[in-house]
Amino acid sequence: MRNRNEAPAAILANVEVFDYLKEKVGERKTRTEAYYDLLDKSLAGFVSPFLRRQDYDLSPCQCHVTVSDLASEWHWHRATVRSFLDTLEALGQLERTRLAKSVVITMPLRTGTPAMPDSGQEEADFATRIQETLYDWIIGRATSFDVGKSCGQIIHQTLTEIAGRDSRIYPDNPSGTTSAQTVRSEERLRGIVLECIAHAALRRVLRKSRFDDGSPLVQFFRLDLGGELAAFIEASKELAELVIEGKPDGTEFGTDEETKRLESLRKPFLSLLAKAQEES
Incomplete structure (x- = not known):
């Protein structure tokens, strides 16, 4: 069985692991x-020469070795090798499949393409930044021009970050593919900005x-x-329709007198909405 090609990998380890791996005087190999x-052996799919005639297919991040081979290579006693492997397995840094005269070691590695980012969380974070920028406009501390400029800067910065990340995740992609991804990202970000601005405008007027x-x-x-x-819930729905659409749907308030009564409550309804908005 031939050794596998090495692949980029991230090591999953905690402080406890590295504390255990501190060098001690007297061991030939630390x-x-x-x-x-x-x-290295797991990334390469290493198989000890003595075992290469055995029919055992390795999965990624595995190596097939013997304790004796490791002891000889590391200049350790075989009991020390076993203790070392026992401790690493207890720390969650490897898994062993014990065979008759050998052991298959699996290392917990992340290989290949980096994990994709959470686009939903990214969009939520982006929307939060835009909303925070628009807040000064809602309360009258900033002009439309200043806030528009700030929102444009946030879009540009976010697109630059996305383009840089995509180039790292897809290093072999042609520039046209990366450009198409950037265009889609830009369209989505601008859509989020427009949604935030529409909501901010409503909040400013309501205020x-x-x-x-x-x-x-x-x-x-x-x-x-x-x-x-x-x-009151039904009446509030009618009032909301009156505010947004200019007229209630007439489900509960069908007569002219009832409609006039509803219209007289329009400003008090907006007052309660504005106060609820200020308190939220």
């Missing part, structure tokens, strides 16, 4: 060197109503609706 040797009197709506809830929350 524990760190022995550990690295196991990594003007925060000092209006909302008590008529409270009285309507107590007197007209008898304090029934379910009825």
